[in-house]
């Protein structure tokens with residue numbers, strides 16, 4: 666079960682934009698992050714939720730998509746995410762957030778996948794623009810943006826080839842391929 670879910674939990678970047686994700690669903694997903702591990706149990710993460718089209722458009726304009734797909738600028742209108750969860754670090758609680766936000770992001774995306782949704786962690790964010798557009802107070806560090814929606818693309822995992830290239834790529838049918846290193850390569854002893 667867990668292997669199936671992790672295998673299905675790929676990064677998706679094209680969605681059925683018309684599919685609505687309710688605010689309550691976003692709250693439930695953050696509820697999974699709330700139960701996740703946190704260094705020293707400080708729980709310094711805070712969240713901004715968005716599932717309305719105006720706010721979504723502001724967030725979308727601050728994101729960079731799929732750096733390896735040089736001729737693809739990101740999802741077109743109609744294929745954009747239906748919702749976002751922005752993960753913030755509260756500097757009044759901690760000055761460093763370690764890997765808390767990665768763990769929280771994984772919990773949220775696993776929960777989304779379990780509900781038939783999918784998404785993308787986005788670290789490449791125009792943070793100052795996003796802060797200004799959403800009026801994010803300076804005490805919060807913008808750590809990650811999670812884009813969420815009903816996936817509209819097929820993503821497959823494949824072995825890294827003999828040339829060692831790890832760049833994901835998209836074939837002529839629009840299928841997105843993600844090379845993963847072998848177990849023998851990553852377990853060193």
Ligand SMILES: Cc1cc2nc3c(=O)[nH]c(=O)nc-3n(C[C@H](O)[C@H](O)[C@H](O)COP(=O)(O)O)c2cc1C
Pocket residue numbers: 674675676677678729730731732785786787788789790820833843
């Ligand atoms: C911390 C982090 C930041 C990421 N930032 C971006 C990003 O800015 N834009 C993007 O399109 N994908 C981003 N990704 C998604 C990765 O490109 C993706 O995880 C990788 O290609 C492997 O695909 P997979 O998630 O299906 O295994 C990010 C992933 C992680 C873990």
